Amino acid sequence: xxxxxxxxxxxxxxxxxxxxxxxxxxxxxxxxxxxxxxxxxxxxxxxxxxxxxxxxxxxxxxxxxxxxxxxxxxxxxxxxxxxxxxxxxxxxxxxxxxxxxxxxxxxxxxxxxxxxxxxxxxxxxxxxxxxxxxxxxxxxxxxxxxxxxxxxxxxxxxxxxxxxxxxxxxxxxxxxxxxxxxxxxxxxxxxxxxxxxxxxxxxxxxxxxxxxxxxxxxxxxxxxxxxxxxxxxxxxxxxxxxxxxxxxxxxxxxxxxxxxxxxxxxxxxxxxxxxxxxxxxxx
Amino acid sequence: xxxxxxxxxxxxxxxxxxxxxxxxxxxxxxxxxxxxxxxxxxxxxxxxxxxxxxxxxxxxxxxxxxxxxxxxxxxxxxxxxxxxxxxxxxxxxxxxxxxxxxxxxxxxxxxxxxxxxxxxxxxxxxxxxxxxxxxxxxxxxxxxxxxxxxxxxxxxxxxxxxxxxxxxxxxxxxxxxxxxxxxxxxxxxx
Numbered sequence: 001x002x003x004x005x006x007x008x009x010x011x012x013x014x015x016x017x018x019x020x021x022x023x024x025x026x027x028x029x030x031x032x033x034x035x036x037x038x039x040x041x042x043x044x045x046x047x048x049x050x051x052x053x054x055x056x057x058x059x060x061x062x063x064x065x066x067x068x069x070x071x072x073x074x075x076x077x078x079x080x081x082x083x084x085x086x087x088x089x090x091x092x093x094x095x096x097x098x099x100x101x102x103x104x105x106x107x108x109x110x111x112x113x114x115x116x117x118x119x120x121x122x123x124x125x126x127x128x129x130x131x132x133x134x135x136x137x138x139x140x141x142x143x144x145x146x147x148x149x150x151x152x153x154x155x156x157x158x159x160x161x162x163x164x165x166x167x168x169x170x171x172x173x174x175x176x177x178x179x180x181x182x183x184x185x186x187x188x189x190x191x192x193x194x195x196x197x198x199x200x201x202x203x204x205x206x207x208x209x210x211x212x213x214x215x216x217x218x219x220x221x222x223x224x225x226x227x228x229x230x231x232x233x234x235x236x237x238x239x240x241x242x243x244x245x246x247x248x249x250x251x252x253x254x255x256x257x258x259x260x261x262x263x264x265x266x267x268x269x270x271x272x273x274x275x276x277x278x279x280x281x282x283x
Numbered sequence: 284x285x286x287x288x289x290x291x292x293x294x295x296x297x298x299x300x301x302x303x304x305x306x307x308x309x310x311x312x313x314x315x316x317x318x319x320x321x322x323x324x325x326x327x328x329x330x331x332x333x334x335x336x337x338x339x340x341x342x343x344x345x346x347x348x349x350x351x352x353x354x355x356x357x358x359x360x361x362x363x364x365x366x367x368x369x370x371x372x373x374x375x376x377x378x379x380x381x382x383x384x385x386x387x388x389x390x391x392x393x394x395x396x397x398x399x400x401x402x403x404x405x406x407x408x409x410x411x412x413x414x415x416x417x418x419x420x421x422x423x424x425x426x427x428x429x430x431x432x433x434x435x436x437x438x439x440x441x442x443x444x445x446x447x448x449x450x451x452x453x454x455x456x457x458x459x460x461x462x463x464x465x466x467x468x469x470x471x472x473x
Contacts, residue, residue, distance in 0.1 A: 009408050009409035009410075009411075009455065010409070010411065012451070012455065013410075013411045013449060013450060013451055014411055014444065014449045014450065015449075016448055016449055017449070038407075038458050038459060040402075040407040040408060040458055041402050041407060041408050041409050043402075044398065044409075045354060045395065045398075046394070046395035046396075046398035046399050047398075047399065048354070048373055049354075049373055049376045049377070049395050050376065050377055050380060050392075050395050050396070050399065051377065051399070052301075052373065052374075052377060054399070094302070144353075144354075144355040144356060144357070145354075145355070145356060148355070148356035148357065148359070148360045149356045149359045149360045149367075150360060158360060182357075183319055183355075184319045184320070184353050184355035184357070186353060187353045187354070187355070188353070188394070189351075189353065189391070191394055191415065191418060192388075192390045192391045192393070192394035192418070192422075193323075193351065193388075193390065193391060195323075196320070196323060196351065196353075199322060199323075200319060229440070229444075267447065268447045268448050268449055269447075270443070270447075
Protein backbone atom coordinates (compact mmCIF):
# COMPACT_ATOMS: atom_id res chain seq x y z
CA UNK A 1 0.00 0.00 0.00
CA UNK A 2 1.28 3.46 -0.85
CA UNK A 3 0.21 6.90 0.32
CA UNK A 4 1.67 10.40 0.11
CA UNK A 5 3.27 11.89 3.18
CA UNK A 6 3.57 15.51 4.33
CA UNK A 7 5.89 15.34 7.36
CA UNK A 8 5.93 19.01 8.32
CA UNK A 9 8.94 20.87 9.68
CA UNK A 10 9.29 19.77 13.28
CA UNK A 11 9.47 16.05 12.54
CA UNK A 12 13.04 16.53 11.37
CA UNK A 13 14.07 18.14 14.66
CA UNK A 14 12.18 18.40 17.95
CA UNK A 15 9.78 15.58 17.02
CA UNK A 16 12.38 13.20 15.63
CA UNK A 17 11.02 10.45 17.92
CA UNK A 18 7.62 10.86 16.25
CA UNK A 19 9.17 10.63 12.78
CA UNK A 20 11.22 7.55 13.67
CA UNK A 21 8.25 5.73 15.18
CA UNK A 22 6.05 6.63 12.18
CA UNK A 23 8.65 5.16 9.81
CA UNK A 24 8.78 2.00 11.93
CA UNK A 25 4.99 1.62 12.02
CA UNK A 26 4.78 2.13 8.26
CA UNK A 27 7.37 -0.59 7.77
CA UNK A 28 5.54 -2.97 10.13
CA UNK A 29 2.28 -2.42 8.23
CA UNK A 30 3.90 -2.56 4.76
CA UNK A 31 2.78 0.97 4.11
CA UNK A 32 4.93 3.04 1.79
CA UNK A 33 5.00 6.74 2.70
CA UNK A 34 5.94 8.82 -0.34
CA UNK A 35 7.08 12.29 0.70
CA UNK A 36 5.48 14.98 -1.42
CA UNK A 37 8.05 16.79 -3.57
CA UNK A 38 9.42 20.14 -2.37
CA UNK A 39 6.82 20.59 0.34
CA UNK A 40 7.05 23.85 2.27
CA UNK A 41 6.10 24.92 5.79
CA UNK A 42 2.32 25.23 6.23
CA UNK A 43 2.84 28.66 7.81
CA UNK A 44 1.51 27.47 11.16
CA UNK A 45 0.13 29.95 13.70
CA UNK A 46 2.42 32.77 12.60
CA UNK A 47 1.05 32.94 9.07
CA UNK A 48 -2.63 32.64 9.93
CA UNK A 49 -2.16 35.28 12.65
CA UNK A 50 -0.34 37.89 10.59
CA UNK A 51 -1.03 37.27 6.93
CA UNK A 52 -4.10 35.34 5.78
CA UNK A 53 -2.98 35.45 2.13
CA UNK A 54 0.39 33.96 2.93
CA UNK A 55 -1.24 31.29 5.14
CA UNK A 56 -3.59 30.24 2.37
CA UNK A 57 -0.94 30.20 -0.33
CA UNK A 58 1.64 28.28 1.71
CA UNK A 59 -0.84 25.53 2.51
CA UNK A 60 -2.37 25.56 -0.97
CA UNK A 61 1.03 25.12 -2.61
CA UNK A 62 1.50 21.92 -0.59
CA UNK A 63 -1.85 20.62 -1.83
CA UNK A 64 -0.81 21.37 -5.38
CA UNK A 65 2.47 19.50 -4.86
CA UNK A 66 0.62 16.59 -3.23
CA UNK A 67 -1.83 16.32 -6.10
CA UNK A 68 1.02 15.73 -8.57
CA UNK A 69 1.49 12.32 -6.91
CA UNK A 70 -2.16 11.48 -7.50
CA UNK A 71 -2.82 9.72 -4.21
CA UNK A 72 -4.19 10.59 -0.76
CA UNK A 73 -1.85 12.35 1.65
CA UNK A 74 -1.37 11.66 5.36
CA UNK A 75 -0.23 14.33 7.79
CA UNK A 76 1.17 13.53 11.23
CA UNK A 77 1.10 17.10 12.63
CA UNK A 78 -2.23 18.41 13.90
CA UNK A 79 -1.69 21.99 12.80
CA UNK A 80 -0.27 21.11 9.38
CA UNK A 81 -3.34 18.90 8.87
CA UNK A 82 -5.63 21.72 9.92
CA UNK A 83 -3.95 24.29 7.67
CA UNK A 84 -4.16 21.96 4.67
CA UNK A 85 -7.85 21.33 5.38
CA UNK A 86 -8.50 25.09 5.66
CA UNK A 87 -6.79 25.60 2.30
CA UNK A 88 -8.75 22.71 0.75
CA UNK A 89 -12.02 24.27 1.90
CA UNK A 90 -11.06 27.76 0.78
CA UNK A 91 -9.91 26.58 -2.66
CA UNK A 92 -13.17 24.68 -3.11
CA UNK A 93 -15.37 27.62 -2.14
CA UNK A 94 -13.44 30.87 -2.52
CA UNK A 95 -10.59 30.63 -4.99
CA UNK A 96 -9.81 34.32 -5.25
CA UNK A 97 -6.43 35.18 -3.73
CA UNK A 98 -4.72 32.04 -5.08
CA UNK A 99 -4.47 32.74 -8.82
CA UNK A 100 -1.27 30.71 -9.22
CA UNK A 101 -2.49 27.58 -7.44
CA UNK A 102 -3.53 24.71 -9.66
CA UNK A 103 -5.35 22.28 -7.37
CA UNK A 104 -8.35 20.22 -8.45
CA UNK A 105 -9.20 18.73 -5.08
CA UNK A 106 -8.81 15.16 -6.32
CA UNK A 107 -7.02 13.78 -3.25
CA UNK A 108 -8.06 13.19 0.33
CA UNK A 109 -6.14 14.74 3.24
CA UNK A 110 -5.84 12.42 6.25
CA UNK A 111 -4.55 13.01 9.70
CA UNK A 112 -2.22 10.13 10.46
CA UNK A 113 -4.19 8.84 13.45
CA UNK A 114 -7.44 8.69 11.48
CA UNK A 115 -5.64 6.96 8.62
CA UNK A 116 -4.06 4.27 10.79
CA UNK A 117 -7.29 3.59 12.67
CA UNK A 118 -9.40 2.81 9.60
CA UNK A 119 -11.12 -0.53 10.29
CA UNK A 120 -8.98 -2.59 7.92
CA UNK A 121 -5.72 -1.14 9.28
CA UNK A 122 -6.87 -1.57 12.86
CA UNK A 123 -7.52 -5.24 12.06
CA UNK A 124 -4.06 -5.54 10.58
CA UNK A 125 -2.54 -3.99 13.68
CA UNK A 126 -4.55 -6.28 15.95
CA UNK A 127 -3.32 -9.34 14.07
CA UNK A 128 0.30 -8.27 14.50
CA UNK A 129 0.28 -7.53 18.24
CA UNK A 130 2.98 -9.67 19.84
CA UNK A 131 3.46 -7.73 23.06
CA UNK A 132 0.08 -6.53 24.37
CA UNK A 133 0.33 -3.40 26.53
CA UNK A 134 -0.77 -5.26 29.70
CA UNK A 135 -3.54 -2.87 30.63
CA UNK A 136 -1.31 0.21 30.51
CA UNK A 137 -3.33 2.88 32.32
CA UNK A 138 -3.44 5.92 30.05
CA UNK A 139 -5.53 8.76 28.74
CA UNK A 140 -5.69 9.63 25.06
CA UNK A 141 -5.00 13.30 24.41
CA UNK A 142 -6.10 14.36 20.93
CA UNK A 143 -5.35 18.08 21.07
CA UNK A 144 -7.26 20.80 19.28
CA UNK A 145 -7.11 21.22 15.59
CA UNK A 146 -7.37 17.73 14.16
CA UNK A 147 -10.91 17.76 15.51
CA UNK A 148 -11.83 21.42 15.23
CA UNK A 149 -13.52 23.11 13.57
CA UNK A 150 -15.49 20.06 12.36
CA UNK A 151 -16.91 21.98 9.39
CA UNK A 152 -13.37 21.94 7.99
CA UNK A 153 -11.78 18.85 9.52
CA UNK A 154 -14.73 16.53 8.92
CA UNK A 155 -14.13 15.00 12.36
CA UNK A 156 -17.35 13.17 13.33
CA UNK A 157 -16.90 13.02 17.13
CA UNK A 158 -15.11 16.30 17.70
CA UNK A 159 -16.19 16.83 21.33
CA UNK A 160 -15.27 13.32 22.41
CA UNK A 161 -13.10 11.62 19.79
CA UNK A 162 -12.57 7.88 20.08
CA UNK A 163 -10.18 6.56 17.44
CA UNK A 164 -7.06 6.70 19.63
CA UNK A 165 -8.95 5.04 22.51
CA UNK A 166 -10.05 2.24 20.17
CA UNK A 167 -6.45 1.81 19.01
CA UNK A 168 -5.12 1.64 22.57
CA UNK A 169 -7.65 -1.07 23.42
CA UNK A 170 -6.57 -3.06 20.36
CA UNK A 171 -2.97 -2.75 21.58
CA UNK A 172 -3.96 -4.10 24.99
CA UNK A 173 -3.83 -0.82 26.90
CA UNK A 174 -6.46 0.63 29.23
CA UNK A 175 -7.44 4.10 28.02
CA UNK A 176 -9.51 5.91 30.64
CA UNK A 177 -12.33 8.30 29.82
CA UNK A 178 -11.64 11.94 30.71
CA UNK A 179 -13.03 15.35 29.80
CA UNK A 180 -9.84 16.97 28.51
CA UNK A 181 -9.23 14.97 25.32
CA UNK A 182 -9.37 18.05 23.11
CA UNK A 183 -8.49 20.84 25.54
CA UNK A 184 -5.70 23.16 24.48
CA UNK A 185 -2.10 22.68 25.75
CA UNK A 186 -1.12 26.25 24.82
CA UNK A 187 0.24 25.24 21.42
CA UNK A 188 2.61 27.83 19.96
CA UNK A 189 3.05 29.87 23.15
CA UNK A 190 5.92 27.56 24.19
CA UNK A 191 8.51 30.27 23.68
CA UNK A 192 6.70 33.61 23.83
CA UNK A 193 4.39 32.91 26.82
CA UNK A 194 5.61 29.78 28.66
CA UNK A 195 3.48 30.80 31.65
CA UNK A 196 0.39 29.99 29.55
CA UNK A 197 1.75 26.50 28.85
CA UNK A 198 2.46 25.97 32.54
CA UNK A 199 -1.11 26.80 33.58
CA UNK A 200 -2.84 24.76 30.89
CA UNK A 201 -0.52 21.76 31.02
CA UNK A 202 -0.57 21.49 34.82
CA UNK A 203 -4.36 21.27 34.59
CA UNK A 204 -4.01 18.48 32.03
CA UNK A 205 -1.61 16.56 34.30
CA UNK A 206 -4.00 16.86 37.24
CA UNK A 207 -7.04 15.79 35.24
CA UNK A 208 -5.18 12.88 33.62
CA UNK A 209 -4.08 11.58 37.02
CA UNK A 210 -7.52 12.13 38.48
CA UNK A 211 -8.87 9.95 35.66
CA UNK A 212 -6.47 7.19 36.74
CA UNK A 213 -3.80 7.51 34.05
CA UNK A 214 -0.11 6.80 34.48
CA UNK A 215 0.81 8.23 31.10
CA UNK A 216 -0.64 10.39 28.34
CA UNK A 217 -0.83 9.22 24.72
CA UNK A 218 -0.65 11.94 22.05
CA UNK A 219 -0.92 12.28 18.28
CA UNK A 220 0.52 15.80 17.95
CA UNK A 221 4.16 16.78 18.36
CA UNK A 222 3.28 20.20 19.77
CA UNK A 223 1.20 18.52 22.50
CA UNK A 224 4.08 16.10 23.13
CA UNK A 225 6.62 18.92 23.46
CA UNK A 226 4.41 21.02 25.71
CA UNK A 227 3.54 18.15 28.04
CA UNK A 228 6.94 16.44 28.04
CA UNK A 229 9.66 19.09 28.01
CA UNK A 230 8.47 21.40 30.84
CA UNK A 231 7.32 18.66 33.25
CA UNK A 232 10.29 19.33 35.55
CA UNK A 233 9.63 23.08 35.57
CA UNK A 234 5.92 22.62 36.21
CA UNK A 235 6.70 20.16 39.01
CA UNK A 236 8.98 22.72 40.68
CA UNK A 237 6.32 25.42 40.44
CA UNK A 238 3.65 23.09 41.80
CA UNK A 239 5.84 21.87 44.65
CA UNK A 240 5.20 18.26 43.70
CA UNK A 241 6.85 15.72 41.52
CA UNK A 242 4.79 14.85 38.46
CA UNK A 243 5.72 11.66 36.64
CA UNK A 244 3.58 11.29 33.55
CA UNK A 245 5.39 10.00 30.46
CA UNK A 246 4.02 11.49 27.21
CA UNK A 247 3.96 8.84 24.50
CA UNK A 248 3.20 9.02 20.80
CA UNK A 249 0.51 6.58 19.68
CA UNK A 250 2.95 5.42 17.01
CA UNK A 251 5.55 4.53 19.65
CA UNK A 252 2.96 2.34 21.38
CA UNK A 253 1.91 0.63 18.13
CA UNK A 254 5.56 -0.19 17.44
CA UNK A 255 6.07 -1.38 21.03
CA UNK A 256 3.06 -3.69 20.90
CA UNK A 257 4.12 -4.98 17.49
CA UNK A 258 7.56 -5.81 18.82
CA UNK A 259 9.75 -3.29 17.00
CA UNK A 260 13.34 -3.44 18.30
CA UNK A 261 14.09 0.33 18.20
CA UNK A 262 11.47 1.62 20.65
CA UNK A 263 14.04 2.38 23.37
CA UNK A 264 15.96 4.70 21.02
CA UNK A 265 12.91 6.88 20.47
CA UNK A 266 11.96 6.84 24.14
CA UNK A 267 15.46 8.07 25.04
CA UNK A 268 14.61 11.36 23.30
CA UNK A 269 11.83 12.10 25.79
CA UNK A 270 12.42 14.41 28.75
CA UNK A 271 10.14 12.37 31.02
CA UNK A 272 11.70 8.92 30.81
CA UNK A 273 8.96 6.36 30.02
CA UNK A 274 11.26 3.37 30.65
CA UNK A 275 10.57 2.93 34.41
CA UNK A 276 6.79 2.95 33.78
CA UNK A 277 6.92 0.56 30.83
CA UNK A 278 9.36 -1.72 32.67
CA UNK A 279 6.93 -1.92 35.58
CA UNK A 280 4.35 -3.28 33.12
CA UNK A 281 6.95 -5.75 31.85
CA UNK A 282 6.95 -4.11 28.43
CA UNK A 283 10.68 -3.31 28.14
CA UNK B 284 -19.83 51.66 30.40
CA UNK B 285 -21.60 54.50 28.57
CA UNK B 286 -24.18 53.62 25.97
CA UNK B 287 -22.50 53.13 22.63
CA UNK B 288 -23.86 54.19 19.28
CA UNK B 289 -23.16 51.27 16.92
CA UNK B 290 -20.71 51.92 14.08
CA UNK B 291 -20.80 49.29 11.40
CA UNK B 292 -17.52 49.98 9.63
CA UNK B 293 -15.53 47.29 11.44
CA UNK B 294 -18.22 44.60 11.24
CA UNK B 295 -18.74 45.37 7.53
CA UNK B 296 -15.01 45.14 6.99
CA UNK B 297 -14.78 41.73 8.73
CA UNK B 298 -17.73 40.52 6.67
CA UNK B 299 -16.14 41.66 3.43
CA UNK B 300 -12.60 40.55 4.18
CA UNK B 301 -13.31 37.26 5.96
CA UNK B 302 -16.98 36.48 5.34
CA UNK B 303 -17.62 36.44 9.10
CA UNK B 304 -20.75 38.18 10.43
CA UNK B 305 -19.99 39.37 13.96
CA UNK B 306 -23.38 41.08 14.03
CA UNK B 307 -24.99 37.60 14.13
CA UNK B 308 -23.87 37.37 17.77
CA UNK B 309 -26.66 37.40 20.37
CA UNK B 310 -24.24 37.36 23.32
CA UNK B 311 -24.98 33.90 24.69
CA UNK B 312 -21.42 33.72 26.04
CA UNK B 313 -20.81 30.14 24.94
CA UNK B 314 -17.46 31.12 23.39
CA UNK B 315 -16.20 32.60 26.65
CA UNK B 316 -17.57 29.68 28.69
CA UNK B 317 -15.53 27.16 26.69
CA UNK B 318 -12.39 29.23 26.14
CA UNK B 319 -9.36 27.74 27.95
CA UNK B 320 -7.38 31.00 27.77
CA UNK B 321 -9.75 33.37 29.59
CA UNK B 322 -7.48 33.36 32.66
CA UNK B 323 -5.01 35.50 30.78
CA UNK B 324 -7.38 37.67 28.71
CA UNK B 325 -8.33 41.29 29.35
CA UNK B 326 -11.60 41.04 27.41
CA UNK B 327 -13.61 37.84 27.08
CA UNK B 328 -14.18 36.45 23.57
CA UNK B 329 -17.89 37.39 23.52
CA UNK B 330 -16.90 40.92 24.56
CA UNK B 331 -14.47 41.16 21.65
CA UNK B 332 -17.24 40.07 19.27
CA UNK B 333 -19.70 42.56 20.75
CA UNK B 334 -17.20 45.44 20.67
CA UNK B 335 -16.29 44.55 17.08
CA UNK B 336 -19.99 44.61 16.21
CA UNK B 337 -20.33 48.03 17.79
CA UNK B 338 -17.31 49.36 15.91
CA UNK B 339 -15.02 49.85 18.90
CA UNK B 340 -11.99 49.37 16.68
CA UNK B 341 -9.31 50.85 18.91
CA UNK B 342 -10.43 48.85 21.92
CA UNK B 343 -10.35 45.49 20.17
CA UNK B 344 -7.11 46.15 18.29
CA UNK B 345 -5.34 47.03 21.54
CA UNK B 346 -6.72 44.07 23.47
CA UNK B 347 -4.47 41.41 24.87
CA UNK B 348 -7.14 38.82 24.11
CA UNK B 349 -6.55 38.74 20.35
CA UNK B 350 -2.88 37.80 20.93
CA UNK B 351 -3.33 35.21 23.69
CA UNK B 352 -6.04 33.36 21.77
CA UNK B 353 -4.34 30.05 20.96
CA UNK B 354 -6.60 29.37 17.94
CA UNK B 355 -7.80 26.13 19.55
CA UNK B 356 -11.09 26.67 17.67
CA UNK B 357 -13.36 25.70 20.58
CA UNK B 358 -15.34 28.95 20.29
CA UNK B 359 -15.68 28.67 16.52
CA UNK B 360 -16.84 25.06 16.86
CA UNK B 361 -19.50 25.78 19.47
CA UNK B 362 -20.92 29.14 18.35
CA UNK B 363 -24.67 28.60 17.82
CA UNK B 364 -24.67 31.34 15.19
CA UNK B 365 -21.77 29.94 13.19
CA UNK B 366 -19.46 32.87 13.86
CA UNK B 367 -15.82 31.97 13.29
CA UNK B 368 -14.64 33.68 16.46
CA UNK B 369 -11.04 32.44 16.22
CA UNK B 370 -11.07 33.80 12.66
CA UNK B 371 -12.09 37.21 14.01
CA UNK B 372 -9.14 37.08 16.42
CA UNK B 373 -6.83 36.43 13.45
CA UNK B 374 -8.33 39.24 11.44
CA UNK B 375 -7.92 41.67 14.34
CA UNK B 376 -4.27 40.69 14.84
CA UNK B 377 -3.47 41.26 11.17
CA UNK B 378 -5.42 44.52 11.23
CA UNK B 379 -3.67 45.70 14.43
CA UNK B 380 -0.26 45.24 12.83
CA UNK B 381 -1.30 46.95 9.59
CA UNK B 382 -2.86 49.85 11.51
CA UNK B 383 0.23 50.24 13.68
CA UNK B 384 -1.91 49.84 16.78
CA UNK B 385 -0.34 49.43 20.21
CA UNK B 386 0.15 45.67 20.43
CA UNK B 387 -0.67 44.40 23.91
CA UNK B 388 1.51 41.28 23.60
CA UNK B 389 4.67 42.37 21.76
CA UNK B 390 6.46 39.09 22.56
CA UNK B 391 3.77 37.06 20.83
CA UNK B 392 3.97 39.32 17.77
CA UNK B 393 7.78 39.09 17.82
CA UNK B 394 7.56 35.30 17.81
CA UNK B 395 5.17 35.22 14.83
CA UNK B 396 7.41 37.66 12.95
CA UNK B 397 10.52 35.64 13.72
CA UNK B 398 8.73 32.54 12.42
CA UNK B 399 7.91 34.14 9.07
CA UNK B 400 11.38 35.67 8.81
CA UNK B 401 12.78 32.19 9.44
CA UNK B 402 10.76 30.76 6.54
CA UNK B 403 12.12 33.43 4.22
CA UNK B 404 15.72 33.04 5.34
CA UNK B 405 15.71 29.24 5.39
CA UNK B 406 13.99 29.01 2.01
CA UNK B 407 10.56 27.63 2.80
CA UNK B 408 10.88 25.36 5.82
CA UNK B 409 11.22 25.99 9.52
CA UNK B 410 14.57 25.67 11.26
CA UNK B 411 13.86 25.60 14.97
CA UNK B 412 17.27 26.83 16.24
CA UNK B 413 17.18 29.73 13.78
CA UNK B 414 13.64 30.59 14.90
CA UNK B 415 14.73 30.76 18.54
CA UNK B 416 17.75 32.88 17.67
CA UNK B 417 15.69 35.30 15.61
CA UNK B 418 13.07 35.52 18.34
CA UNK B 419 15.61 36.28 21.07
CA UNK B 420 17.18 38.90 18.85
CA UNK B 421 14.04 40.58 17.54
CA UNK B 422 11.98 40.52 20.74
CA UNK B 423 14.73 41.95 22.92
CA UNK B 424 14.28 38.87 25.08
CA UNK B 425 17.87 37.79 24.37
CA UNK B 426 19.24 40.87 26.09
CA UNK B 427 16.71 40.74 28.93
CA UNK B 428 17.46 37.08 29.53
CA UNK B 429 21.18 37.74 29.39
CA UNK B 430 20.81 40.37 32.12
CA UNK B 431 18.57 38.26 34.33
CA UNK B 432 20.55 35.07 33.82
CA UNK B 433 17.54 33.32 32.23
CA UNK B 434 19.50 32.82 29.04
CA UNK B 435 21.62 30.12 30.65
CA UNK B 436 18.46 28.10 31.39
CA UNK B 437 17.50 28.41 27.70
CA UNK B 438 20.95 27.30 26.61
CA UNK B 439 20.83 24.38 29.03
CA UNK B 440 17.50 23.30 27.57
CA UNK B 441 18.95 23.57 24.06
CA UNK B 442 21.93 21.46 25.13
CA UNK B 443 19.62 18.80 26.59
CA UNK B 444 17.55 18.77 23.42
CA UNK B 445 20.70 18.40 21.35
CA UNK B 446 21.86 15.49 23.51
CA UNK B 447 18.52 13.80 23.03
CA UNK B 448 18.73 14.26 19.28
CA UNK B 449 15.80 16.69 19.19
CA UNK B 450 17.76 19.70 18.00
CA UNK B 451 19.95 19.89 14.95
CA UNK B 452 21.93 22.86 13.71
CA UNK B 453 21.80 21.53 10.17
CA UNK B 454 19.47 23.83 8.20
CA UNK B 455 16.56 22.37 6.23
CA UNK B 456 16.84 21.93 2.46
CA UNK B 457 16.19 25.18 0.62
CA UNK B 458 13.31 24.82 -1.80
CA UNK B 459 13.43 25.99 -5.36
CA UNK B 460 11.57 29.27 -4.92
CA UNK B 461 8.58 29.56 -7.20
CA UNK B 462 7.92 33.14 -8.21
CA UNK B 463 4.52 33.21 -6.52
CA UNK B 464 5.97 32.26 -3.14
CA UNK B 465 8.81 34.76 -3.48
CA UNK B 466 6.21 37.46 -4.02
CA UNK B 467 4.38 36.36 -0.88
CA UNK B 468 7.55 36.52 1.21
CA UNK B 469 8.12 40.07 0.00
CA UNK B 470 4.58 41.08 0.78
CA UNK B 471 4.63 39.63 4.28
CA UNK B 472 7.90 41.41 5.03
CA UNK B 473 6.17 44.78 5.00
